[in-house]
Amino acid sequence: MGVREAAAGEAGKPAMTRRSGADGARALRSRWRTASMAAGWSYPADWPLAEVDEVCAAVLRTADPGAELYRLGGARAEAGAGLAETLLDLAALHAVVGEPPGSTGIVSPDVDAVPSRMLRATALGWGDVMSRQASTCAADNPLTGLATGAYLRTRLREVYAEARTTGHQDHLLVLVALDLSRTSGWSRVVAMTLLADALREVFDSGQTIASLGPSLAAVLVRKDDRLRRTVGNLRLLTADRLAVDPHVAPTGPAEVWLEELPATYEQAAELLAGLGR
Structure with a gap:
């Protein structure tokens, strides 16, 4: 039927x-x-x-x-x-x-x-x-090369363990979202692949870069005085990458924001779950 x-x-x-x-x-x-x-x-x-x-x-x-x-x-x-x-x-x-x-x-x-x-x-x-x-249980996405959300949670567990030892938390998340509703089919995959390339170019010092969903990526970074400038560079580079293909250009401009980590790992895991869906 x-x-x-x-x-x-x-x-x-x-x-x-x-x-x-x-x-x-x-x-x-x-x-x-x-x-x-x-x-x-x-x-x-x-x-x-x-x-x-x-x-x-x-x-x-x-x-x-x-x-x-x-x-x-x-x-x-x-x-x-x-x-x-x-x-x-x-x-x-x-x-x-x-x-x-x-x-x-x-x-x-x-x-x-x-x-x-x-x-x-x-x-x-x-x-x-x-x-x-x-x-x-792959650690990365085979299409974009970004780490999985599960791997990011593992890294967060390590970060919180380090914070308990040192007595202070010096990490946060850089979150980047595209609007995939403005395109269709493989253009969505291309858009996220271009975003992944931009993320790897900007954050090239061993930071964890992960995918939290079809349109959202996260970077686990240490806080420093250069972070605001780095985020600005990411916005510009992402815009340049998306502009090369008229089919993916409408997914931008990328929304980029900083997300402070909560007090506990359990709260951080809940945060990722909420961001991912």
């Missing part, structure tokens, strides 16, 4: 009218995104993915979108989204597809109303990626 038929049967109302081609895909994608944001999606800039477009195309073909939902679930896991948030996003799609023709009103996503085949495909994709990540 395809998602259109499932939505109509489960919700007891006619499925939304399908427009053909790119117009229909854009309309569905827009309504889905709006519903997901309203339901509580944490970071709007992280929602657009190539797999979202694949799911929209499959739905418009009246095909069973199981394979596309599996890939979307995996992509959400790769991006750091939890299972609950991933399934609520799926429920937003299901609610939108089940709307009457021409509807523009607010929908109410309900995970319990989503057909089991859709839930299973999405959850399996999410779970397979999480299992693979747990088994490999």
Whole structure:
């Protein structure tokens, strides 16, 4: 059973009218995104993915979108989204597809109303990626070369241990965010790769540079008098790198800010978890 038929049967109302081609895909994608944001999606800039477009195309073909939902679930896991948030996003799609023709009103996503085949495909994709990540425990992202959030947490544990010995904390985080909602597909990966290159050029003295999500990077640095100037150089260099490609230029200017570390490692781990999602 395809998602259109499932939505109509489960919700007891006619499925939304399908427009053909790119117009229909854009309309569905827009309504889905709006519903997901309203339901509580944490970071709007992280929602657009190539797999979202694949799911929209499959739905418009009246095909069973199981394979596309599996890939979307995996992509959400790769991006750091939890299972609950991933399934609520799926429920937003299901609610939108089940709307009457021409509807523009607010929908109410309900995970319990989503057909089991859709839930299973999405959850399996999410779970397979999480299992693979747990088994490999790679220390860096193979696309950008940035360290993982897990490695940054390890470094923070060491920093807090050092602070207990010396009696003072002299580290903080430099955070850099791009707006990936302004581009699509591989342009998002290119944008983060260019940002990673800029970060490595500016912070080239052994600092830990990590990815906290699809659009956010962090650098663990020691406080010094040159840091403000270094951050200014990072803004300029990032702008130059992004400007070389018109497809990634809209993701800038990069938002750069300094984040003081909290009093304990446990609080720092919570901070990273919040920043990452």
